[in-house]
Amino acid sequence: MDSSLGFSAPVPGIVSRWRYSVASIGTLTLEFCDAALIGLSPVFGQVEELPDLPADHPVAQALVAYAAGDFEAYERCRRRLLLRVLGTPFQQQVCRALQEIPLGQIRSYGELASRLQNTPRAVGQACRRNPIAILIPCHRVLAKDGLGGYAGEREGAALSYKKLLLQHEGVWHGQA
Template identity: 40%
Template sequence: MTTTALISRQRLMASPLGPIRLIEEEGRITRLSWGREEESRLEPGAESSALLELAEAQLDEYFRGHRDAFDLPLAPRGTAFQQKVWKTMSQIPHGETWSYAALARRVDNVARAVGQACGANPIPIIIPCHRVLAENGALVGFSAVGGTESKSFLLELEGARPLRLL
């Protein structure tokens, strides 16, 4: 039995949040991360790709305020429940916010489980976990580097409207 290694490509880009590392496997974005020392260096032998260049261009447009939706093939790794939360979270419109409870109602679960799935999101910004807030509108639970400061920056960038209860 032979196993096939995944073809993984990486790209670093500058952003207002610091260097962002994008990872692609098998023609889909699988990870986006920033702010850690290791994010500012590519692994030896890492190659970029047309998809990663497109992702960088779309993120650059987003950070300049010229893009409110991403059109990229994604393949975040997670449980079936996490996948359901991430897919539903991707439906939150640019500039709007939902509460964890509202998102939980959409996926027929509880806010705590939704919060854990949000925290496990491997492709933040593109899968907009920053648009999910506490029921009272508080900025809680952002696991990306910079925590709620990064979440606040992204929401301000989008001109986020007040919390929308569903």
């Protein structure tokens, strides 16, 4: 069973799937439609047999820089990536807003909802469906009284992963 997070939707073009592992952020499943990255999900549990993404690929270079804590290099690499967000217009709007949250900062679902003139629940649902984890940083959005959820989960491996990313970025020191 594939236990990666995110979603896939049928798209025109050639879709390819890859695996990439980085010590401090784990194994990831990546999906490309032609040259655009359409999916990036952490894998929990059994790793699906996929070819390894070449280390010189621009997405791999961004992930290595992120994992190493070289956030300047990560931001340079990330800005050059071709990302294609599949989803509703509102999901795409939320993903654009997520990309504007600076590394090392957090926002609340309520703050984003106010900015987007919607509800915190709607923002949370759009974050849950974020197809490109890490690079579109839904992990930087928290509930007003704690972590909130991650990929639709409020406990377990997914929430632990959110904590790991926030700790890596130096913005989470709590226990919740």
